[in-house]
Structures are given as C-alpha cells and as structure tokens.
Amino acid sequence: MTQTDSTIFYPTQKLTVPDEAVGQRIDNFLMGYWKGVPRSRVYRVLRKGEVRVNGGRKKPIYKLKSGDLLRLPPVRIEPQGETEVPAGAWREIAQRILFEDERLLVINKPSGMAAHAGSGVPFGIAEAVHQHHCDGKRTELVHRLDRETSGCLLLAKGRSVLNVLQDSFRQRETHKQYLALLVGDLKGSRRVDLALQKTKLSGEAMVVVDEAGKSALSDFEPLAHYPWNDRTLTLARVTIHTGRTHQIRVHARALGLPLLGDDKYGDERLNRDAKRQGLKRLFLHAESIRFPLEGQTLYFEAPLDADLEQFINALPMRETP
Secondary structure, three states: OEEOOOOEEEOOEEEEOOHHHOOOEHHHHHHHHOOOOOHHHHHHHHHOOOOEEOOEOOOOOOEOOOOOEEEEOOEEEOOOOOOOOOHHHHHHHHOOEEEEOOOEEEEEEOOOOOOOOEOOEOOOHHHHHHHHHOOOOOEEEOOOOOOOOEEEEEEEEOHHHHHHHHHHHHOOOOEEEEEEEEEOOOOOOEEEEOOEEEEEEOOEEEEEEOOOOEOOEEEEEEEEEEEEOOEEEEEEEEEEOOOOOOHHHHHHHHOOOOEOOOOOOOOHHHHHHHHHOOOOOOOEEEEEEEEEEOOEEEEEEOOOOHHHHHHHHOOOOOOOO
C-alpha cells in the first residue's frame, strides 16, 4: 500500500492465500486486507470480476482454499476515515443488547438503523460496535437485517466463530422467525416457495419473483386477526428457510398480503392511514433466532418494540381466526 496526504493506493497484486485465511469468505478477507476500502467498493470489484481466484471469477460467498492464487486489481481511494458514531446512537444500541459472551453479541436492532454503513449511510450497528464496544477485537456481522426491520441481529467475535456461524446459515441449520402485520386475511398457514431476483424498476432497486432468480422459502402462520378500517389485518409469524433480500416483504406481496408500513412493496394509501394511527414504520420484527454452536443449541428472542406493541394493542381483535 502507498499512502500520501490525499490518496491511499493498493497496486495490482498476486498472492497465495495465507494459512490463516483458509476457510474465510473472500469478501471478508478483502475487507481486512484492503484497510480503509469501503465495503461497497469491495463488492463492486467482486461483482465486476476484477478479483480473480485461480484465474476465474468468484462470488462474495466463496470460501478461500489452501493454495488459491489471488489476483487483486489496483484500488485507489481518498482517505476519509471511519465516520464517528455519535455517543447517543451507541447508547441506544447498548440498551438493546440481548446477550454477550466471548464469542457472540446479540442485539435487538432498532428500526431505522442500518446493520452496516453503505451508500448514503455513514454508519450502522457494525461500526457503532467497533468504535464503542469492541475492546480492540473486531466484531463482524453474521447476517443482515433490512434497515427498516427491528429485532435479533447476530455479531461474531473473531473469524473462527464467524466462519462456523456462516456455515450454519448456509447449511440451513439456523432457525429464524419474524413477526409481520399483513394487510389482508391469512386464513391458514401458507408456504411460499418462489425464487427471487434483484432488479431495477424505474431506477429503483427492487426484488421481484422470478423463476430464474435464487430459491427462497418462507412459511406464514396466522396468529391473530384484526378488523381495521374496511380491511382485515393478520399478525403472522414468518419462518424463513433462506435469507434473500426483502424475502418476507416480496413473498407477502405475492400472497396478496403486503406488509403494513412497507413503502416499497406495500399499499401507499393504507400506509398513510396507518401513519395517521401511529404506525410510522414497517411492521416487521425479527422475533427469534436459534442456531448450533460448539455442541449447544442457542436461542434468543427480541421483544416487540413499543411502537409496534402499541399499534397492535389499539386494534380490536377478531374473535375467530
């Protein structure tokens, strides 16, 4: 690396994967190797195929193998430093820690706060933890939640724990459940097995049902029904067996039961009505997560946020589901 007062420059490099990086995802390896390079830049060079492994392109989830030969493109960035996370933001996060030990940190993520920094987002949970709570040890997100979604978010302390937990996700050994408020009458449990594809519609990034996309599987279970204006609302527990972007939101829409408060896939008029009645966010909450680790099965549950609880409590419940 070359650094001047105005530029940080990484030249083209060829290297063999070091022993300590074997088994690590290539995106995580590059974020540690290219100090100061934004996460979005790392994903962009991977997406464009500028990083080569044994002469070929690899996806961000590729796990490095012993003997892999990497070719890294030149990267030039303007040094800006990590955005300072306000103390008030960290205090809010600290109050929502559900569990912590030497391996894990589980946070009840607040709605409106991103899991990590990105385009137009100066900081997220990951940066706040790093600046205020890491004690010199880097913590990494095991998975992500949409910015609008609240609930269980898991961070790993150390690369070995991160690799084990991400393997658990890939092998579908992790069990995640959400609470969602649907616009419409879900009369019984439904399984949605529809592939999803990222796209752009009128310049806006969206996810659509597309058989050419990635497989996605969600189970919807009705818990309670509420008459609301001229509609019925269904409080549902949703179990996801895959972790695609906007999976629950798009699958709910495919059922004809969009999430209340969803400004991307929902009903604009009904969302306005809900705002007037106190719901000012997406009604989607990551209620619980269960996963194996070191011979144990760990389970964590995040209580429903007060704003969602208040909205539900103000609704009259229908007697018969």
